[in-house]
Every structure is written in structure tokens, then in C-alpha cells.
Amino acid sequence: MEKTPTLEEQPKSKPSTSEEEEEEEEEEEEEEEEEENVDNGDQYMPDAAQNHPSSPGSDGSDSDSEDEAQQNLLLQTLEAELSSNPSNYDAHIKFVRLLRKMGDIEKLRQAREAMSELFPLTPALWQEWAKDEASLGTGHEAVPAIEKLYERGVFDYLSVPLWCDYMNFVLEHDQMVRDCLPDGILKARNLYERALTAAGLHVADGIKLWEAYREFEQAIFQTIDQSDIKAKEKQIQRIRTIFHRQLSVPLVNMRSTLQAYKAWEMEQGNVLDVESSDLDAISFHVASAYKRALEAYNARVHLEEQISRQDISEADRLQQFMIYLKFEQSSGDPARVQVLYERAITDFPIASDLWLDYTRYLDKTLKVGNIVREVYSRATKNCPWVGNLWVQYLLCLERGRASEKELAAVFEKSLQCTFSTVEEYLDLFLTRGDGLRRRFLLNGEAEDALNYSIIRETFQSASDYLSQHLKNTEGLVRLHSYWARLELNIGKDLVAARGVWESLLKICGSMLEAWQGYIAMEIELGHINEARSIYKRCYSKRFPGIGSEDICHSWLRFEREFGTLEDFDHAVQKVAPRLEELQFFRLQQESKSTNERENPFKKNAREKRKPVSDLNQEQSPAKRKKDNAKNPKKVYGKDKPQESNLVESNKVEEIKVNVDKENRRKEQQMKDTTTAKTKVYKDQCTAFISNMNLKANDEDIRNFFSDVGGVQDIRILLHKFTGKSRGLAYVDFSDDAHLALAVAKNKQMLLGKRLTIARSNPNKSRKDSSGRDNQMEHVHAAGGGSASNESASQSTAHKRGGDNFQIKGKNTFAVPRNVRALGWTANKPKIEEGDEKPKSNDEFRKMLMKK
DSSP states (O other): OOOOOOGGGSGGGSOOHHHHHHHHHHHHHHHHHHHHTGGGTOOOOSOHHHHSTTSTTOOOHHHHHSOHHHHHHHHHHHHHHHHHOTTOHHHHHHHHHHHHHHTOHHHHHHHHHHHHHHSOOOHHHHHHHHHHHHHHOOOTTHHHHHHHHHHHHHHHSOOHHHHHHHHHHHHHHOHHHHTTOHHHHHHHHHHHHHHHHHHTTOTTTHHHHHHHHHHHHHHHHHHSOTTOHHHHHHHHHHHHHHHHHHHTSOOTTHHHHHHHHHHHHHHTTOOOOSSOOOOTTSOHHHHHHHHHHHHHHHHHHHHHHHHTOSSSOHHHHHHHHHHHHHHHHHHTOHHHHHHHHHHHHHHOTTOHHHHHHHHHHHHHHOOOHHHHHHHHHHHHHHOTTOHHHHHHHHHHHHHTTOOHHHHHHHHHHHHTSOOSSHHHHHHHHHHHHHHHHHHHHHTTTSTTOOOHHHHHHHHHHHHHHHTTTSTTOHHHHHHHHHHHHHHHHTSOOHHHHHHHHHHHHHHHTTOHHHHHHHHHHHHHTTOHHHHHHHHHHHTTSOOTTTHHHHHHHHHHHHHHHHOOHHHHHHHHHHHHHHHHHHHHHHHHHHHHHHHHHSOHHHHHHHHHHHHHHHHHHHHOHHHHHHHHHOOSSOOOSTTOOOOOHHHHHHHHHHHHHHHHHHHHHHHHHHHHOSSOOOEEEOOTTEEEEESOOTTOOHHHHHHHTTTTOOEEEEEEEEOTTTOOEEEEEEEEESSHHHHHHHHTTTTOEETTEEOEEEEEOTTOOOBOTTSOBOOOOEEEOTTOHHHHHHHHHHHHHHHTOOTTOOOOSSOGGGOOTTSOOTTOOTTOOSOOTTOOOOOOHHHHHHHHHHO
16 A cells, blocks of 8 residues: 655645745845844844744844843843843843843743733734744653643744644644644544634635635545545535635635635546636536625625724724724624724733624623633733723623632722722722622532631721722612621621721711711611711711711601600700801801902991991990999999999090991992892781791792782891891882781791791881880892891890890990880889980981081
8 A cells, every 4th residue: 555645745735846946035135134134123023033033044143142241241231120020021021032032942931921911912022932942852752842832832922823823833843743643633623623714704804714724625635545435525625615615705815715625626527717716617506605705794894994994093093993893893793893903902802892892792691611711811911900891701600600710809909000090900809899799609519518607808998998998988888788797697697787987987077978888777677776876976087078967867766766755855955055156257258258249348347347346336225234334243223333424525526437437338339239239128918927937038938928819029138248148138019918828837847847926017106205106117139148147136025025035236326216225113103314215227316407
């Protein structure tokens, strides 16, 4: 029996002598270019075996170009740099290049391994590495090691040239494949099928894999004995199937592939016109598949040209890839979309948005868990700084039922990365906690059930890791709230749950949400006394915004719902002074803020009024009594001291001057305020409201009287400095009937306050001590100012009406006559001699004019 020729002996697999010489010349030229670009960090050297310093053809030109001492110095510098900063990619590249030039094989292997642990290597680097190893020896023991390098390379990125090198290496150096043994042929076919699966749909370069596969099968056909007709027919059918498969895929040079197919069919005895593009002689299903593939190729030609352009920026090329991807996604072929994504990330390996888009697409459309898991592994290796990729990676492993050991390893690896925000670390810890919780509940009865201590350790690590960065943030509260709930529901440890909240309060004690979460847990468990003790600890704390008021009101609501009357009274006793203090503080802050925003004119106006206020205080009978008597026991009536006429005359002169200044200021202010047109209200059919909630507005009052109707106008009295409500208002009604209904709502509640409603009756005349009638009018000015003050004085009189009420303060000398001044009592209807009677503004002006 004749010896079966090997693959190397076949004419189609071995180039001619002239071709070998041409290839050697090309390799020498590439070798020279490679040596020139070594220092520039080139990642691809076409023939590493010839260029390697240890090869027989090396002439030592690299070592001659640089002094050995300089190389050693540079080597030490790079080693120190990588020792201090292992993530320096450029330093790794230079280190590998230098070691390769120096011929230090062992150090070179170690450097490449260290780099591959941190970074995915480019296809060119893998080609260089494999060829360097092949140049050192291709013995029986070396071949598997080199094949592993190729396997690692094709895993990192999609590269048709790397696949071609891989297949050529196997054909040349694997003894079983070279001898055409059944196991060797099966190994080669599996390798080709894997290559077609990975890159057979590559529009631009995929044709290289198809042609290499056909050439391999045709070489196998030549090795079959001529007498074995059945084996030959089977091999012919295998080659025909590869042709049919290739013709159904949109690739470049499809017409040349069709012609090659026709020529091959003619070799098999079928009559076809090779030069014709006619498809009539071809089977129907092959012809229709070819037409569809050709149409698909024509639809993609323009897109292929755009992503292959070298005259545009990298950003524009990436944008063209995204356009191409949207087109492929619209076609609905996941395999083609995946190949295009692989092509894109090979050109843009650190484009994080591209990886995120790729993984989202796979999660949505591809159900093969292993493929998605591998993509996530590569994504996190290329872009380790993107926290969302690690989060999705953990979820992908959980969906694929990965072991706890693998999940823990990926999680620990993610913590070694540097993310741009602390929230990414928080999201990562929470995702890990979610997975542990689900795994614990799912496998609680299994032999490999998780120990709850793993969950506790994870959250403890998260708290230690994030507390200093997320202090007083909602994220840290959410983490501890989750942890406490797990301690309670899964760990069944109430003490531990409380300990979680207590540790949070040490960090975020000024956050209202932390206290509320702790209280909510105790209430949910029915621990009322514990919740009450927490309220007692935090009601007096100062929280941002209105948090201090909220916790006080929350305590009162809690006692209403859960406490006894004694508990509620105790809470009110504690909370009421606190709320008053907070309200006073807030009014001070608002007043201060308003004063700072006021313009200089208003500030000057207040300064001008200040001396008048001081004099008014001196004119107060209570003030004079305090200053003259110097007696802590104040006796009103008979014991009032008398002031001398001289002092009285001097004070009157001073008052006259200041009153004139005040009058001039008011007149100027009225002229300057062009938009404030004074409107006089007679209050013929008006209700006066007091004890209003300071937050009540016109709409609230109108809604309050909606059942009464007839509301014509609403005027809320404001503080002249702060502009805030004073809790007083006038409401005008259309007629007396509606007014009567409104007054009937006296003592009803509005926004938590019991209103006091009375009829405003300015037409009612009252006789003062001098026999003159005093008719009151309510004046409302659009700009606020003095009109508002006069309204406030009248409102005070209405609100605090009563014959026995005594006015205290600075301006008692000018109070209206229907309000008795300080020193008057109900048992003294007559004014004793020497007592000073309160004077109205008109009387005071007349007195000054007489002077």
C-alpha cells in the first residue's frame, strides 16, 4: 500500500521556491522596520523568530546601537517603576520590549505573564509572544504550551490574523494533524469551526478563515486513497457544504467565491460556466442564499468603508461603529451583532460605554450564560474602573448559578479597583449583600448552605469601608437599615440589629432619617417603650431644615397612637418649649436674612425712626416710674412720681424736632413709592381674625369661609421688618348676612390653630376723656410701611379688647384712647391729679404747634 502523503507534501499547502525567496525578502524588510520602531513601543513584529536576539540569524545590531550599561540602567528604572506602580501600561510595554531586545528569556516570560494578569494583551502582543516561544523550540512538550498562548489570545479580542496564525501553527507543528490521523483531523476541524463561529461573519476579514478551511479540507481530499470512492465522495460533500455555507454569508469578494465554487464543481465533473454570473446551473437553495447574502453585503458596504477610514478621528470612528451596530441590531441577527461588537472593542478596548452597551445587549438577547460571563470577565479586565460593570458581572454569575467561591473571588477583585465615585462602591456592596441574602434563603436547607456570618462580615466591611466617605448621607443610612433588617429577619438577633442602628447613630447622629429608621424598627416590632426612649434621646437635637420640628411632631403623633394620657402630657411638656425655641430661632434667622437683603433706603429709614422710638420709651409712664422710683415693687396710681417743668419742656422740644423729621421722611417715602397707592378701607362689613397660623395665606382663609361665601377682600397683616404674617387678618364681606355667618365660625380650627373672629366696627363712636369722638379707620397700603403698622395697632386693639387690659411697652404714651395706658386699673375710673393722660397723634401735633 502506498504511503499516504502528508499535508506538507500537498502542492496547495506548500509555496514554490520563488515564493519562499520573496517571503524571506519581505521578512527581512519587515525586520529592519521593526528594529527602527522598537523604542516607539510597536506592538507587532511579524517574524519574531528571525528578529529574536537568540536566533542564529541575529547580528547583534540592537546591542550595538545601545550601550549595555544604558540598557541595564533603563531596565532598573523600569523595574522600580513597575514595582511602585504595577498598573502603568506603558511601562509594561517598554519593559517587555527591552527584555526582548536583551534576550533575557526567563525575565521576558515573567514580564509578559505579569502584564497579562493585569491587562488584556492586544492580538499583536499575543502573536509576538507565541512566535517568540515557537522560535525557541517546537518539540512535543512545547506545542501544548504555545497552543495555550493562542487560546488566551483569541479569548481577549477578536482577531482574524491571530486565528490564522493559530491554525497554521497547529497544522505545522501538531504531529497528529501533520500525519492526517483521525484524531488530528478532528482536532483541526474543531479548531476551524471555532474560528468560523468567532469571526466567520466578519465582513472584511472572515473570508480568510473560510478559504483556509476549504484549503484544509481539499488537502485532506488529496490524501485519500483513489480506491476509496466512498471516502472521496464524503470529502467532496464536506467541501461542497463549506462552499455553500460561505456563499450564504455576506463577505467581501463574494463573486470571486462564486467563481471558485463553479471551478471546483467543474473539477468534480459538473458542467458550469465559470465566467458567467448566471445562477441557473446552481441549485435553487444555494442561489437564493447567495442572492440574500449579496444584498446584505451591498447594504453594509458603505458602513464598512466608514469604520475602516483612517482619515477621521478615533471618536468619529467609534461613532460610525455605533451607527453600524444600530443597523445590525435592526436586522435582528444576534450573531452578526455580537461579531460587530467584538470588532468594535478590539479597536476601542477601553471605551467603557461600548462595553456597557455590549453587555446590556447580551443580557437582553443572548441566553448562553457562559458566553455572557466571558464577555463580562473581559469587560472588567479592560475597564476595571467602571463599577456598574462589576455589579452586572456579579448578577450575571448569580444568574448562571456560579459557586460562592467564584462570586467571592470576583467581589474581592472588584474591591481592589479604583472607582470614580463612592456610590459605586456602595452599589457593589449592596449587590453582594443582595446575592448573599437570596442564596441564603434559597439554599437554607442544602448542605452547602451559607453561614449567616458571611452576610454579617460583608456588611461590617461595607460599613468600615464607606462610613468615612458617606458620613451623614442617605446611602449610609440605607446600608445600615438593610443590614439591621437582615440581622432581625435572617440572623434572628434583635441585639445585633439594635447594635447596627447604634453604630449608625455614632456616625450620622445629626441625620433625622437615622433616628426615624431606628424608631420605625422598634414600632414595627411592638417595642413601644424602646421607641419612646429613642424619642427622648433625639427630640432636643438640631437637625437640618425643619427636621427638629418634624421629630417633635412625630413624638406627639406617636404618643397619640400608642401612649397613655400621662405619656402624651409628658411629651407635650417636653416638646412645647422646644418648638417655641425653634420658632423663635427661625424668626430671628428670617428677620436677619430679610434685613440683609433690604436696600440702603430702608436701612436709613429704620435708623431715622430709632431716636423717636427711644424718646417714646422715655415718655412712657411705666418707664418714668421705673427710672425715678428705682423700686422693684411697682405701685401704680397714687405713687406716680412727678417730673419737673424744665425737663418736660426740653423733652417736648426734642420730640417736636424728631416728629418733624419723621413727618418729612414719611412724605418723602410716599413720593418715592410710586407703585404703592394707598387704599382706605372703612371696614363697614369686615371681620377681624386673630390667632391665625403664621403659614396661613389668602387661599387658606378663602377656603375656610367657602361655606359662608361673600368674601370680597382678604388682608393679612405683616411684620414691617420681616414681611412675615403676624397671625392677624381683615376679611371684607359683601353684606351683613355673610358677615354674621362668618362671625359664627368663631373658635373653629384652621391649620391647627383656633381662630378668634369678631366684627370690625369702626363707625362706633366712643367718648374719650376729653369728650371728643374717636373714629377708627383701617388704612391698607400696597407697599406695607406705616399703613401696615397702623393696621397692626388697630388689630391689637380688636384682638386684645377688654376694659381691664393694660398695654406695656415703649409706645404707651400714644396708644388709642379705647385702650387704657399702663397705670390704669378697673377700680380707678377717675384720673388722679398729676397723672399724665395718653394723647392721640392729632392732640400731640396741636400741642406742639401751640408751642
